[in-house]
Each structure stands twice: as structure tokens, then as C-alpha cells.
Amino acid sequence: MLTIINNSYEVIEKTCIFTFNQPFKTMNKIEHIGIAVNSLNKSVPLYELLLNTSCYKTELVASEQVNTAFFKTGENKVELLEATDEDSAIARFLEKKGEGIHHIAFAVDDILAEMERLKANGFVLLNETPKKGADNKMVCFVHPKQTNGVLIELCQEIKWV
Ligand SMILES: CC[C@@H](C(=O)O)C(=O)SCCNC(=O)CCNC(=O)[C@H](O)C(C)(C)COP(=O)(O)OP(=O)(O)OC[C@H]1O[C@@H](n2cnc3c(N)ncnc32)[C@H](O)[C@@H]1OP(=O)(O)O
Numbered sequence: 001m002l003t004i005i006n007n008s009y010e011v012i013e014k015t016c017i018f019t020f021n022q023p024f025k026t027m028n029k030i031e032h033i034g035i036a037v038n039s040l041n042k043s044v045p046l047y048e049l050l051l052n053t054s055c056y057k058t059e060l061v062a063s064e065q066v067n068t069a070f071f072k073t074g075e076n077k078v079e080l081l082e083a084t085d086e087d088s089a090i091a092r093f094l095e096k097k098g099e100g101i102h103h104i105a106f107a108v109d110d111i112l113a114e115m116e117r118l119k120a121n122g123f124v125l126l127n128e129t130p131k132k133g134a135d136n137k138m139v140c141f142v143h144p145k146q147t148n149g150v151l152i153e154l155c156q157e158i159k160w161v
């Protein structure tokens with residue numbers, strides 16, 4: 001268990017072992033790595049060359065003010081993100097840190113249960129309810145200040161019936 005006290009935390013070893021021994025049905029795998037780029041026009045051909053594969057999808061996510069481009073490498077996915085507005089999270093990140101890894105996204109089976117689990121362990125979620133992401137996903141973000149400076153995204157695939 002992670003106990004957050006006055007912005008510091010302690011890992012209680014006994015509980016931790018118990019947690020790690022549970023069958024791991026949540027946080028299944030890394031769903032994608034998000035990379036902030038200045039220009040998809042420039043970076044898509046670069047990543048096609050780098051990964052030796054074609055971009056399989058581009059998608060505008062207006063609610064996040066981003067244009068995205070997706071690549072598959074084996075079981076892994078890379079998401080390139082370009083800002084569509086100077087007030088967007090990606091534009092602010094690019095201004096402060098420049099191009100580079102912006103977030104790591106984990107696939108979860110039950111995003112609501114996972115959000116509850118994280119909240120119960122003291123993590124600050126950046127959205128209270130799951131929101132529409134790219135590539136057919138509902139998503140939620142965890143603040144990077146609490147996760148060693150890494151922005152974490154949870155993703156649950158939307159199943160259309
Ligand atoms: C396409 C949809 C979806 C998908 O389906 O995959 C996506 O991936 S969308 C991706 C873009 N959307 C988001 O990132 C939403 C969640 N992010 C946020 O809510 C904000 O960006 C933030 C993380 C809360 C930061 O916002 P804010 O506090 O307004 O920005 P600042 O620029 O003032 O930063 C404060 C502080 O945080 C550091 N920071 C910001 N972003 C990151 C990051 N990605 N990774 C690590 N650290 C980050 C920033 O450097 C500042 O630090 P200090 O300067 O030390 O205070």
C-alpha cells in the first residue's frame with residue numbers, strides 16, 4: 001500500500017508483497033507511449049522510417065486539443081501528439097520541456113475500478129470521470145507530480161455493441 005502523508009509517501013513492505021502477489025488484472029500492459037512533437041508532418045515520416053512501419057491512424061481529439069498519429073511495433077504502440085491550440089497540455093509541455101516522451105499509458109480492464117483504487121491510495125486524478133481518448137479508448141490521467149515526474153494515462157478500450 002502507498003500511504004501519502006504531507007506530500008511524501010511510505011511503502012509498507014508487508015502490504016506491498018500482498019499487492020504484488022495478487023492476480024494482476026488491472027494495469028495489464030503498456031498501451032502506448034505518448035510523444036509530444038512540434039509537427040506531425042515532420043515527425044510521422046521520421047517515425048515511419050525509424051520503426052519501419054506505416055502510421056496506421058491519425059485522429060484529431062478536439063477535447064484534448066491534439067492531433068495524434070499512431071504506430072504499432074509488435075505489441076507496442078507509439079502515439080505522436082501535436083498541439084492544435086497554444087493553451088493545450090501538449091503546447092504547454094512543448095514550451096517548457098521541448099519535444100519528447102509526454103506520458104505512459106496503461107491498458108486497464110475496468111477504468112472506474114482502477115480510478116477508485118488509485119484514489120483510495122491517495123493518487124490525484126486529473127479527471128474525475130473517464131474521458132474520450134484517441135483510438136477508441138476512455139482515458140484518465142494521474143498527476144505527474146505524484147508519480148516521479150511521469151504523467152500516467154489509464155486506457156480502457158470502448159467496446160461497441
Ligand atoms: C489523445 C488523447 C489521449 C489519448 O487517448 O492517448 C492523450 O494522450 S491526451 C494527452 C494530452 N492531455 C493531457 O496531458 C491531459 C492531462 N494533463 C494535464 O492535465 C496537464 O498537462 C498537467 C499534467 C496537469 C499539467 O498541467 P498544468 O499544471 O496546467 O501545466 P504546467 O505546464 O503548468 O505544468 C505544471 C508542472 O507539471 C509538469 N508537467 C506538465 N506536463 C507534464 C508531463 N506530461 N510529464 C511530466 N511533467 C509534466 C510541468 O513541467 C510543470 O512542472 P514544474 O515546472 O516543475 O512545476
Ligand SMILES: [Co+2]
Nearest residue numbers: 034079105153
Ligand atoms: Co495518450
